[in-house]
Amino acid sequence: xxxxxxxxxxxxxxxxxxxxxxxxxxxxxxxxxxxxxxxxxxxxxxxxxxxxxxxxxxxxxxxxxxxxxxxxxxxxxxxxxxxxxxxxxxxxxxxxxxxxxxxxxxxxxxxxxxxxxxxxxxxxxxxxxxxxxxxxxxxxxxxxxxxxxxxxxxxxxxxxxxxxxxxxxxxxxxxxxxxxxxxxxxxxxxxxxxxxxxxxxxxxxxxxxxxxxxxxxxxxxxxxxxxxxxxxxxxxxxxxxxx
Numbered sequence: 001x002x003x004x005x006x007x008x009x010x011x012x013x014x015x016x017x018x019x020x021x022x023x024x025x026x027x028x029x030x031x032x033x034x035x036x037x038x039x040x041x042x043x044x045x046x047x048x049x050x051x052x053x054x055x056x057x058x059x060x061x062x063x064x065x066x067x068x069x070x071x072x073x074x075x076x077x078x079x080x081x082x083x084x085x086x087x088x089x090x091x092x093x094x095x096x097x098x099x100x101x102x103x104x105x106x107x108x109x110x111x112x113x114x115x116x117x118x119x120x121x122x123x124x125x126x127x128x129x130x131x132x133x134x135x136x137x138x139x140x141x142x143x144x145x146x147x148x149x150x151x152x153x154x155x156x157x158x159x160x161x162x163x164x165x166x167x168x169x170x171x172x173x174x175x176x177x178x179x180x181x182x183x184x185x186x187x188x189x190x191x192x193x194x195x196x197x198x199x200x201x202x203x204x205x206x207x208x209x210x211x212x213x214x215x216x217x218x219x220x221x222x223x224x225x226x227x228x229x230x231x232x233x234x235x236x237x238x239x240x241x242x243x
Contacts, residue, residue: 006100007123009091010052013084014119018046020079033072035059035081045075052097053082057116061109064209065232068117069100083122095135098142099127160229202235210234 006012020042025032028043035055051072058081060066071094078084087096103125109115130138172179186193208214210232217233 002129003126004129005123006085006125006127009088009127010096011086011088012119012123013047013051013086014080016046017078017080017082017084019081020077030075030077031072032077032079033082034079036066037070039079042077044077046077047072047084048075049073049086050093052085052087052093052100053078054085054100054122055117056081056083056119056122057111057114059115059117061105061115061117062204064102067101068103068105069097071097083117083119090132092132092135092139094139094143095130096127098139100125206235206239207233208236213237 020032022040025040026043028041030042030045031038032040032042033053035058052069053072054069055061059068061068072078085096087093105117105121105125108121108125109117171181177183202217207217210216214234214236217231217235218228219231219233222228222230
């Protein structure tokens with residue numbers, strides 16, 4: 001199949017990006033985008049178009065679940081952590097986005113700790129060259145699949161809420177213990193309790209696909225949101241004991 005370079009099928013608008021430090025941002029209605037999505041809302045905008053933002057540095061490079069590109073529409077501000085792409089005539093913006101979301105950038109990104117996709121490398125990325133009719137068909141099919149997935153996730157959330165409600169109905173609130181159940185400490189029921197690794201010790205390369213041998217990574221957000229179901233980070237037993 002014929003392919004086309006990003007630099008040939010897109011206008012590259014990186015020169016229009018303007019980063020704003022958090023202390024200098026004025027709160028407003030316009031989304032302020034970075035490598036992986038909305039970072040803030042600001043009082044002004046520098047873009048008003050149908051665009052695709054592709055992570056430059058700090059992106060989800062190598063992830064099979066979190067994309068490195070996303071679609072934006074309308075008035076917005078973009079910092080210098082995302083490449084700004086506007087498709088030329090004959091290229092559908094959604095097709096462009098889907099083509100780049102999980103692009104294999106192995107060998108294209110550099111940097112020891114914070115991976116970076118330079119503009120020179122980005123320009124040489126290639127996507128399949130298809131007619132507008134084929135592009136629209138692919139986009140429609142992917143949109144349909146995503147909608148089905150979202151509906152299933154909503155159904156699962158409703159079932160999860162039902163399970164929680166039934167649990168409280170049968171056993172009472174676990175914090176208040178209105179039914180007077182016997183209480184024990186974690187030390188009484190756990191063979192081991194491991195903390196960490198923390199901060200810089202928890203490296204991206206430690207994260208693996210979940211299976212029966214892996215450990216889920218629990219973070220502060222789990223305690224704040226009082227939910228153990230959020231999050232998708234898993235590590236091996238070996239890395240669970242990193243200090």
